[in-house]
Amino acid sequence: MRKLLICLALIVAAGATTLYLSPAALLASVQFTEQQLAGLDSRNVQVGEFNIHYYEGGPQGAETILMIHGFGADKDNWPRFSRPLTARYHVVALDLPGFGDSSKPEASYDVGTQVERLNAFTKALGIHKLHLIGNSMGGHIAALYAARHPEQVLSVALLNNAGVSAPQASELFKRLDRGDANPLLVRNADDFNNMLDFLFVEKPPLPESLKQYLAQRAMASHDFNQKIFSQLRERYIPLEPELAKIQVPTLLLWGDKDQVLDVSSIKVMQPLLKQPSVVIMQACGHLPMIERPEETAEHYQAFLDSVKS
Structure with a gap:
């Protein structure tokens, strides 16, 4: 109380x-x-050349859930989604190197490199077994991590993940193929508003002053994020050959109105996985854990309960 x-x-x-x-x-x-x-606390740890910031909460000794954000995002994607989980699980949500409050040196930020940094991070925290959940680029990293470090992973949840060639091209890739501006990179205030429209079906309410401030931050990160996005495309690692290596239960959860990564990606992944579960959220965009955090957490908890049964 x-x-x-x-x-x-x-x-x-x-x-x-x-x-x-x-x-x-x-x-x-x-x-x-x-x-x-x-129930999360802010922490940081030095891992090699990177100072990595993260949130941590829940009972020590409980099973760990490691939460991995997507491109241009950070650990603040996860707290509201985490609320019903920290009573039962040890929850860790990090800023990947290059994002949020973590170090941003001139380095490579492709998914393969980030997987190995993530493995070093788990060792620094003494985490030996974990449930992985990732969104977008974070889902790509989570899936690749599960394929490369299967001895650690108890389950994987992939929320609108990158890394597969969808049968139906998303609006993002249609625009990039036409040579249009990347809607995930913000150059001005209009770009920020357009990005919100692109990511969400129902945008989270934001005071105008806060929206302007977030737009300014996104504008300041434009050049660095553009460099990372180029690395992700140039050093792309397809998941199709990797998915069969994932032995543990895997949740594929998608918003059906995602314009960044098309929901038809599920048709590629599901037959390649050993133990897939599928949830498609209706009238939801690219960030279900932000757009509808309570519902997304309910789906995830049901998945975790099925893993134990």
């Missing part, structure tokens, strides 16, 4: 600060509130 009252007070405080705080302070306040509600 005491923790609930503290969280309610934080929500009220976060709402009140909308009128008074700078956008940066407002964002920090909202993120802190979401962390507290999910």
Whole structure:
């Protein structure tokens, strides 16, 4: 009860600060509130040349869920989705190197390299067995990790993951093939609004001051993100030859209105996996854990329960 009252007070405080705080302070306040509600703490660890920031919560000694964000994203994709999970699981959500608060040196950020950095991260935290969940690029990394390090992995959940050639091209790839601007890279405020429309069916509500601040941050990251996106395409590792190596139960969860990665990707992956489960969320976009976090968490918990049965 005491923790609930503290969280309610934080929500009220976060709402009140909308009128008074700078956008940066407002964002920090909202993120802190979401962390507290999910029972997550902010931490960081040095792994090789990278200082990696992450959220951690839930009972020590419980099974670990490692959450991996997508391109241009960070660990703050996961707290609301994590709320019902931290009571039973040890939850870790990291900023991959090159994203969020983690180090961003001039380096390679292709998925193969990130898989090995992720493996070093789990060793630094003393994690020997884990459930993996990843979205978009993070799903590509999660699947490749499960194929390369099967001794560690208990299950895999792939949310709108990259890494396969879909039978039906997504709107993103149609635009890129035409030579149009990448809708995931933000050059101005209009690009940011268009990106939100591209990612979501129902966009999360954002105060205008916070939206402008997030747009400015995305604009500041444009050149670095463009470099990473080019590396992802130039050093692409297809998952089709890798999926058969994944021996553990694997959830394929997709929003049916995803414009970034088409839902028809499931038709490629499902027959290649040993133990697939499929959930297609209707009227949902590329980021189901943000657009509909409670429903997505329910699907994921049902999957985890099936893994144990």
